[in-house]
Amino acid sequence: MAESLYIPNTVSKAEKYEALLPQIEGLIMGEPDVVANLSNIAAALRQAMGFFWVGFYIVKQEELVLGPFQGPIACTRIRKGKGVCGTAWSEGKTQLVPDVDAFPGHIACSSDSKSEIVVPGFKNGEVAIVLDVDSDQLADFDETDQEYLEQLMRSIEKFL
Ligand code: SME
Numbered sequence: 001m002a003e004s005l006y007i008p009n010t011v012s013k014a015e016k017y018e019a020l021l022p023q024i025e026g027l028i029m030g031e032p033d034v035v036a037n038l039s040n041i042a043a044a045l046r047q048a049m050g051f052f053w054v055g056f057y058i059v060k061q062e063e064l065v066l067g068p069f070q071g072p073i074a075c076t077r078i079r080k081g082k083g084v085c086g087t088a089w090s091e092g093k094t095q096l097v098p099d100v101d102a103f104p105g106h107i108a109c110s111s112d113s114k115s116e117i118v119v120p121g122f123k124n125g126e127v128a129i130v131l132d133v134d135s136d137q138l139a140d141f142d143e144t145d146q147e148y149l150e151q152l153m154r155s156i157e158k159f160l
């Protein structure tokens with residue numbers, strides 16, 4: 001696997017994702033361990049995209065439990081239907097939240113978090129994991145993030 005990422009810094013968000021996603025494929029290729037892969041993916045996303053907080057919550061029994069992440073410490077357990085992550089789980093759909101204070105039941109792990117995107121991943125037709133990305137700016141995520149992060153989740157599902 002490659003030892004470092006190459007991300008041009010003078011390009012659009014879409015171009016950064018276009019450069020990043022094949023490199024993530026290279027990072028996880030041939031490595032079956034889930035924790036190792038999720039850890040490198042969180043690090044690559046933070047490094048390439050400059051996200052404030054990026055990480056995974058994994059479905060364990062009736063809760064989401066904090067998995068590999070990059071950023072400030074975070075809530076460890078979230079129940080189904082609670083907050084943005086729990087809603088992505090119960091609805092099985094990406095949640096794009098421009099203002100977290102306007103999202104009913106948002107769970108504030110950090111008061112610096114202002115906007116958020118959460119993408120669910122599936123195993124055997126059920127949500128098994130969510131990717132959560134937080135920003136300290138309002139309305140920092142859009143359909144471009146949704147498109148590429150959903151594409152990334154399809155790669156993640158292959159090793160779950
Ligand atoms: N804000 C999330 C909780 C997780 S943290 O942002 C890392 C939510 O409402 O589900």
